[in-house]
Amino acid sequence: MAQAYGNAQPMNYQQPPQYNQNYGNQGYAQNQGYGQNQGYAQNGGYEQQYTQQAPNYNASNTQSYKPNMGDGKQSFDQAFKLDKPKYNDLWAGILLILVFLGFTAISGITLHTYANNHAGGIYQDKNSFTINSNTIILFAFVLAVAFVLSWLYLIAARAFTKQFIWATGILNVLFGFATAIYYLYRKQYSAGIVFLLFALFSAFCFYTWIKRIPFSVLMLQTSVDVARNYGHVFLVSFIGGVVALAFAAWYSVTLAAIYVTYAPESNSSGGGGSQAKVIGLIVYITFAAYWITEWLKNTIYSIVAGVYGSWFFCAGRANNFPSNATRGAFRRSMTYSFGSISLGSLIVAIINFIRQFVNIAQNSEAAEGNAVAACALCILGCLISIIQSIAEWINRYAFSHIALYGKPYVAAAKDTWRMIKDRGIDALVNDCLIGPVLSMGSVFVGFVCALLAFLYLEFTKPEYNQSGGYFPVVMAFSFLIGLQLCQIIMTPLGTGVDTLFVGMAWEPDVLIQNHPDLYQQMIQVYPRVQEAIHA
Numbered sequence: 001m002a003q004a005y006g007n008a009q010p011m012n013y014q015q016p017p018q019y020n021q022n023y024g025n026q027g028y029a030q031n032q033g034y035g036q037n038q039g040y041a042q043n044g045g046y047e048q049q050y051t052q053q054a055p056n057y058n059a060s061n062t063q064s065y066k067p068n069m070g071d072g073k074q075s076f077d078q079a080f081k082l083d084k085p086k087y088n089d090l091w092a093g094i095l096l097i098l099v100f101l102g103f104t105a106i107s108g109i110t111l112h113t114y115a116n117n118h119a120g121g122i123y124q125d126k127n128s129f130t131i132n133s134n135t136i137i138l139f140a141f142v143l144a145v146a147f148v149l150s151w152l153y154l155i156a157a158r159a160f161t162k163q164f165i166w167a168t169g170i171l172n173v174l175f176g177f178a179t180a181i182y183y184l185y186r187k188q189y190s191a192g193i194v195f196l197l198f199a200l201f202s203a204f205c206f207y208t209w210i211k212r213i214p215f216s217v218l219m220l221q222t223s224v225d226v227a228r229n230y231g232h233v234f235l236v237s238f239i240g241g242v243v244a245l246a247f248a249a250w251y252s253v254t255l256a257a258i259y260v261t262y263a264p265e266s267n268s269s270g271g272g273g274s275q276a277k278v279i280g281l282i283v284y285i286t287f288a289a290y291w292i293t294e295w296l297k298n299t300i301y302s303i304v305a306g307v308y309g310s311w312f313f314c315a316g317r318a319n320n321f322p323s324n325a326t327r328g329a330f331r332r333s334m335t336y337s338f339g340s341i342s343l344g345s346l347i348v349a350i351i352n353f354i355r356q357f358v359n360i361a362q363n364s365e366a367a368e369g370n371a372v373a374a375c376a377l378c379i380l381g382c383l384i385s386i387i388q389s390i391a392e393w394i395n396r397y398a399f400s401h402i403a404l405y406g407k408p409y410v411a412a413a414k415d416t417w418r419m420i421k422d423r424g425i426d427a428l429v430n431d432c433l434i435g436p437v438l439s440m441g442s443v444f445v446g447f448v449c450a451l452l453a454f455l456y457l458e459f460t461k462p463e464y465n466q467s468g469g470y471f472p473v474v475m476a477f478s479f480l481i482g483l484q485l486c487q488i489i490m491t492p493l494g495t496g497v498d499t500l501f502v503g504m505a506w507e508p509d510v511l512i513q514n515h516p517d518l519y520q521q522m523i524q525v526y527p528r529v530q531e532a533i534h535a
Contacts, residue, residue: 076306076328079314080404082336088408089339096295096342103288106281107250110257134462135474139252139481141456142449143245146482149448150241150489153441157493158224161437162217168436173203190375194382209429215525216433222518223496226311232326233304233492240300244293244488248481251289255477258282287353293484294345294352298399300491302333302341305403308499313510329403337402340409344395344402351391355384356480363472393431394420396494400502423505426528430501438494442486449482450475504529 087093157164176199183192227233262277306329310322322328333341362377394416401412420427453475457465464470504511504522508529511519522529 074314074322076310076322076325077331079310079322080306080328082406085336085406087336087339088406089343091339092343092346092409093339096291096346099288100292103254103285103292106258106285107254110254110261110281113261114257134460134464136253136256138453138456138460138474139249139256139478142452142478142481143249143252143485145452146445146449146485147241147245147489149445149482150441150486153445153486154489154493157220157437157441158228161220161224162213164437165213165216165220165433168440169206169433171440172436173199173206176202188371188375188378190372190379194379198382205432209433212429213433215522216430218521218525219430219497219500220434220437220493222500223308223493226308226496227492230307230311230321230325233307233496236300236303236307236326236330237489237492240296240491241485241489244296244485247289247292247296248485251285252477252481254285255282258285286356287349290353290356291346291349293488294349295342297484297488297491298341298345298395299333300488301396301495302337302399302403303329304492304495305329305400305499306332308496309400309404309503312500312503312514313507315514332406333403336406340402340407340412341399343409344398348388348391348395351384351388355381355388358384360476393428396498397427397502400495400499403499419502419505423501423528426526427501430497434494434497438490439487441490442483445486446479446483450479453478 176195180192180196180199183189183195186192258278258281262274262281264274303326307325310325310329315321358377358381362374362381365377366374394413397416397419398409398412401407401415402409405412407415454471457471457474465474508519508531511522511529519529
């Protein structure tokens with residue numbers, strides 16, 4: 001098992017002590033085989049401290065993290081049994097279903113009209129005034145390229161973990177400085193100064209966090225190793241990617257059909273089309289697409305978190321890995337936790353939706369030469385991006401709780417906040433080092449898709465884009481499709497890191513008992529793993 005962790009080589013330690021009910025008072029204090037940590041048990045009465053800090057959720061009116069320790073082979077539902085199963089945050093789940101039905105109705109009406117009034121290929125479409133089948137074929141190419149590139153990046157990240165962390169950290173800093181220099185060159189001093197400060201701060205953080213890289217490497221490689229041994233996480237991601245691909249294609253075709261059906265110039269609108277109607281429908285389906293895509297991504301996250309949690313808590317025990325762990329996690333995500341996942345996804349979708357419109361407004365003001373408004377919107381966009389990152393960060397750890405224990409969203413968020421107060425810096429640093437490895441791939445795929453859209457429109461020269469006015473719109477949606485699709489496919493690796501961090505933070509004794517080799521490596525790169533979070 002130790003060889004699977006790549007660059008993080010285990011030290012020659014003695015076997016860790018056997019776990020028992022009084023671990024903090026006996027086994028750990030008496031063990032003298034941990035080299036640099038020999039004195040840890042004797043430091044300030046650690047035995048008593050550990051006993052006091054050992055997680056006890058019953059004391060805080062929440063369910064214990066430890067699974068049901070029954071004898072023999074158990075299913076996922078038995079290992080992670082819910083005391084009082086119920087459908088949490090049901091209103092959010094119902095609202096998501098209604099929004100999806102609205103999206104379906106709009107799509108059905110517009111696609112029916114489009115099919116009856118317009119046909120053709122890249123050059124032969126009857127419509128010459130707005131987005132047509134030329135763009136639908138483009139979106140098909142974009143989807144195929146995004147899907148292939150996402151999986152190639154995932155394979156590369158598995159093979160070159162340490163190099164990817166270094167490369168993405170350095171590139172983030174360089175991109176920050178490049179953006180700042182560009183804005184200063186264009187004499188947009190407000191935006192330039194903001195990005196320059198961000199770049200300097202990013203450079204300082206990365207320099208001070210270099211010593212944390214071994215911990216992040218070990219976490220990401222452990223996540224990949226578990227995924228390799230329990231391939232269902234990649235199967236779930238693959239199926240999720242296919243569903244995301246299909247939904248993105250559906251959204252793309254619906255977007256084009258709305259333009260054709262309700263644009264004022266369209267004969268198919270029967271005089272009922274207007275620019276306001278087009279804008280209103282696009283706003284609705286775009287928001288619905290954000291929410292549905294976020295829900296899909298978080299559902300994949302919850303299912304995969306259930307698999308990782310099963311490995312952490314049960315692998316290495318006598319009763320071993322729970323049977324049907326993937327299906328059990330799927331059932332819980334689609335039933336008791338459906339509303340909670342919908343609620344967390346709604347929060348991020350609203351923030352993401354607002355940020356998208358701020359970006360569009362910024363580009364519009366910049367095109368009109370209004371530098372002051374463009375800079376102000378740029379700063380606003382940066383602030384919204386920070387808020388979005390915080391919301392997504394909290395959501396990820398909250399969904400780990402939801403996946404295993406069926407908690408409502410607010411209760412899971414409170415547990416996450418308790419963990420952040422105790423281990424927030426460690427979680428943040430780890431996320432800042434691993435997050436760019438995953439997000440950089442998504443951004444890269446998005447940029448390639450946007451470039452593909454530009455080249456496609458440039459070479460096919462559709463009638464509606466003779467003036468070049470549709471370049472920004474088509475490229476923006478191509479970028480969005482590639483970005484979202486890659487983010488979904490990258491979900492398993494980030495999920496594994498988050499779930500393992502949550503498990504180690506609340507239950508380090510489980511790590512010692514079930515995964516002693518990993519524990520021996522972990523205390524070298526992250527000594528605080530020996531402490532449990534206060535209940």
